[in-house]
Amino acid sequence: MKLAKQFFEFRKKPCIFIQIFGISTQKTMLQEEIEISELRLITDLIKQKYNYDFSNYAMSSFKRRVARVLELYKMDSVNTLLRRLDIDAKFFKEFLAEITVNVTEMFRDPTCWVELRNQIIPNIRQNNQKFSIWHAGCSSGEEVYSMAILLEEMGILDDVRIVATDIDHVILDKAREARYHIKNMEINKKNYNSFGGKFSLEKYYKEENGKAVMDKNLVRNVEYKEHNLVTGSTFAKFDLILCRNVMIYFNQTLQNQVLKLFHESLHRYAYLVIGSKESLIWCELANKFIVVNNEEKIYKKIRD
Amino acid sequence: MSRISLTKSKYNLHNQYKAIVIGGSAGSFQVISKILQHLPEDFQVPIVMCLHRLKDVRNGFVEALNIKSNKIIEEPLDKEQVRKGKIYLAPANYHLGFELGNTFTLSTEEMFNNSRPAIDITFLTAAYVFRNKLIGILLSGANRDGALGMKRISEKGGITIVQEPSECLIDTMPAAALKETEIDYVLTTDEIIEFLHQLHYHYV
Numbered sequence: 001m002k003l004a005k006q007f008f009e010f011r012k013k014p015c016i017f018i019q020i021f022g023i024s025t026q027k028t029m030l031q032e033e034i035e036i037s038e039l040r041l042i043t044d045l046i047k048q049k050y051n052y053d054f055s056n057y058a059m060s061s062f063k064r065r066v067a068r069v070l071e072l073y074k075m076d077s078v079n080t081l082l083r084r085l086d087i088d089a090k091f092f093k094e095f096l097a098e099i100t101v102n103v104t105e106m107f108r109d110p111t112c113w114v115e116l117r118n119q120i121i122p123n124i125r126q127n128n129q130k131f132s133i134w135h136a137g138c139s140s141g142e143e144v145y146s147m148a149i150l151l152e153e154m155g156i157l158d159d160v161r162i163v164a165t166d167i168d169h170v171i172l173d174k175a176r177e178a179r180y181h182i183k184n185m186e187i188n189k190k191n192y193n194s195f196g197g198k199f200s201l202e203k204y205y206k207e208e209n210g211k212a213v214m215d216k217n218l219v220r221n222v223e224y225k226e227h228n229l230v231t232g233s234t235f236a237k238f239d240l241i242l243c244r245n246v247m248i249y250f251n252q253t254l255q256n257q258v259l260k261l262f263h264e265s266l267h268r269y270a271y272l273v274i275g276s277k278e279s280l281i282w283c284e285l286a287n288k289f290i291v292v293n294n295e296e297k298i299y300k301k302i303r304d
Numbered sequence: 305m306s307r308i309s310l311t312k313s314k315y316n317l318h319n320q321y322k323a324i325v326i327g328g329s330a331g332s333f334q335v336i337s338k339i340l341q342h343l344p345e346d347f348q349v350p351i352v353m354c355l356h357r358l359k360d361v362r363n364g365f366v367e368a369l370n371i372k373s374n375k376i377i378e379e380p381l382d383k384e385q386v387r388k389g390k391i392y393l394a395p396a397n398y399h400l401g402f403e404l405g406n407t408f409t410l411s412t413e414e415m416f417n418n419s420r421p422a423i424d425i426t427f428l429t430a431a432y433v434f435r436n437k438l439i440g441i442l443l444s445g446a447n448r449d450g451a452l453g454m455k456r457i458s459e460k461g462g463i464t465i466v467q468e469p470s471e472c473l474i475d476t477m478p479a480a481a482l483k484e485t486e487i488d489y490v491l492t493t494d495e496i497i498e499f500l501h502q503l504h505y506h507y508v
Contacts, residue, residue, distance in 0.1 A: 033432070060401045060429050061411045103412045108397075109362065190360060245412045248382045251403075255383070276362065277395050277410050279381045 034063050038078040042066060045085055050092050052167075053230045054099070056254035065099045072098060097170040101249060105184075106142045106149075106201075107191035108244070109276050112296040114195055117150055120271055120298060124239050127269075130159045131239040134265065136229060137246035138164035141175030142188070145204070147242070148218040153198045158221065163236065165227035172224050178214035180205075185212045230254065234264045241266060245275035256284045263288055263301060272299045315463075315489070315499060319506040321349050322406070322437040323386060325430045327423030327453070329356040329445025331473025335493050336443065340373035340391070342497045347375065348507040349439075350386050354394040354426035356419050356445065362396045369393065380408040394421035401429035417449035427453020436461030439503075441496060443467045445477030455485035465499065468492045 039062060043055040054062065066081070075081050084091050107113050124131050135144050144164045151157040166172050180188075185201070192201040205212040227235070229246070241262055247255050262272055263285050272280075272289065274297045280286045289299040328336055332355060343351075357365050369377050379395040386392075386406045394400035399411040399421050409429070416422035423442070427450060430438055440457040442450045444467055458464050464487045469475035471492050481487060491499060 058403060058409050060403050060409050060432075061413065064411075064413065064425075101411065101413050103414055111362075187360065194360075245410075248410050248412070252383060275382075275410075275412075277379065277381050277398055279383070282383050 034066055034078060039063060039066065041082060042078065042085070045082060046092070049086065050089075051231065052096065052228065056230070056251045056257075058249050058251050061101070061249055062099075065101070069095060069098050093170065096168050100139075100166075100168050100171070102139045102168075102171050104139045104142045105191060106146045106188035107195045107197075108143070108146075109296065110191050110194035110196075112244075112273065112276065112298075113146060113150060113191075115293055115296050115298060116147075116273070117154065117195075120240065120273075120292070121150075121154065121156075124271070125156070128239060130161075132161040132163070132236070134236070134238045134241045135162065135164040136227075136241055136243040136262070138166050138175055138224070139171055140180070141178055141224075142180070143242065143244070144175065144222055145178065145214055145218060148222065149192075149197065149201075149204055150195075152218060157218070160221060162219075162222040163238075164222055164224050167226070167228045167230075169226050172226060176224050178216070178219070179208075179211040180214070182207060182210050182212050229258050229261065232261070234261060236265065237267050238265055238270060239267055240271045240273070242273045244273060245278070248275060248278055252282060255282075259283045259285050266301045268301060268304055270301050272301065273297065274299070315502055317503050317506050320437050321439055321503070322434040323402075323430060324349050324351045324439045324441065324500075325427055325453075325457075326351060326353045326441045326443065327355070327427060327445070327450040327477070328353070328443035329419075329423075329447060329449065329474075329477055331444035331446075332467075335467065335496075337369065337372050338493055339497055339500070340369060340375070340377070343374055343391075343500060344504050345374050346389070346508070347500070347504055348389055349503065350388060351391045352386070352394075352400070352426065352430070353377075353392065354400055354421050354423045356421075356423075356449070357396055359397040359420060365396070366393050380410075382408065382410040384408045394426060396421075399425045401425050402433040403429075404433055406433065417447055419447070419449050423450035424453045428456050431456040431460045431462060434462070438462035439465065441465045441467075442478055442481050444472035444474055446474040447476060448480040450477055451480040451484040454481040454487065458485045458487070463488050465489045465491055465496065467496070 046052050046054060070081060138144050151160050164175060189201045205214045247258060276297055278297055280289055280299060288301060288303040290302050292298045292300045366377050366379055375391050377391045377393050380392045397420055399413055401409045403409045416424055427440055438457055440454055440462060442454055454464050466478035466481050466487050468490050469478050472478060
């Protein structure tokens with residue numbers, strides 16, 4: 001059957017990650033059921049001690065992240081984790097890096113980037129020659145480079161100010177470094193080609209010791225900064241905010257709160273892009289936005 | 305291989321099931337297609353399918369399944385409510401899970417069992433939310449994804465079904481589940497269809 005072949009992946013090779021690092025996080029991390037009361041103890045401690053608030057994170061994924069930390073650090077119980085968090089501030093930084101999800105790609109969902117290039121950015125340009133973009137939850141920075149490349153190929157890179165933020169300063173350092181595993185470039189190249197980039201993605205990086213080192217000149221107008229969507233406040237107004245696959249880790253209460261922050265941080269008639277399988281329809285401020293493209297989940301703020 | 309003998313029409317079912325989760329990989333497309341084709345139009349229990357699929361092909365799969373299905377199949381959005389009578393498919397490149405309050409939750413976490421969506425994540429979160437009011441069905445596939453999930457469904461008192469390995473194009477997946485835990489029923493595609501029809505009688 002052609003259809004079946006086209007859509008299924010036939011996997012026989014074991015996970016490369018496990019082969020290389022010898023970490024079999026996959027099996028045990030899912031076996032133990034962590035109680036909600038235990039998660040509450042963790043979020044309470046972190047809030048009190050480090051002023052990070054995870055209490056309104058989506059329970060199901062947060063639980064898996066905690067289980068993952070227990071596994072990675074070979075901890076036998078949540079109590080061990082609690083004790084370590086209580087006494088070891090350095091460990092908390094590692095915990096923060098592990099608890100946040102940092103799986104990303106360049107030009108993820110190429111059709112979304114096509115829409116940005118062909119519709120959204122030209123629309124913004126009609127009213128403002130110079131404009132600004134916020135990547136909220138930029139992770140290791142692949143999306144920032146995707147945007148920079150898009151703008152460069154439109155010939156307007158120097159007209160745009162970009163701010164890229166993340167909760168975790170460790171991952172922000174990685175974003176600034178922009179040295180990506182060469183094996184990740186395969187999917188990035190594929191996405192770039194589907195997006196219909198003008199050249200070949202190789203134009204924008206050099207290969208060094210198995211890493212793709214991105215051309216830093218692309219991010220000359222990018223400011224990377226630490227910002228927590230949960231506890232942080234508005235710091236500027238933007239014409240476009242990208243926050244894709246970040247709010248899926250928040251519960252509805254927190255989504256409402258973060259949408260309020262975005263609403264305040266957007267000019268009127270400015271755009272908000274979220275992940276292709278996210279939606280604002282259940283959010284309190286949904287009526288302040290209209291859907292510009294439902295397939296790509298691009299919204300426009302229409303009311304102050 | 306442990307094998308539970310099948311006694312037809314003695315499934316001891318009721319009308320309190322909240323969801324059916326179905327996992328499949330290589331060789332399961334035809335099976336799923338056939339099951340959907342023979343599903344009663346007014347089938348009540350929500351069906352949630354997690355099938356291994358290409359990460360970078362977002363469109364086409366759900367459409368391909370819809371061609372033969374009696375009912376419309378949808379890819380759920382994050383935070384969407386699980387609804388009666390609906391059929392859902394895990395979207396490409398996301399893990400699909402459940403939250404208390406019967407809503408879907410999506411995630412872009414690392415792959416599990418080399419897969420995103422991973423069947424284990426769908427099954428484990430389903431077992432947590434729906435407990436003994438859940439039916440898990442695992443079909444043909446070439447890796448071990450779903451075995452842990454089946455174990456958890458069984459522990460919580462839900463019903464577990466695997467496709468008869470001899471009928472599978474690749475039997476690694478059902479075989480792994482049979483090894484991991486005691487499975488309630490080992491059924492052929494036609495028997496799975498019959499099972500669903502018998503379940504349906506409890507809801508009409």
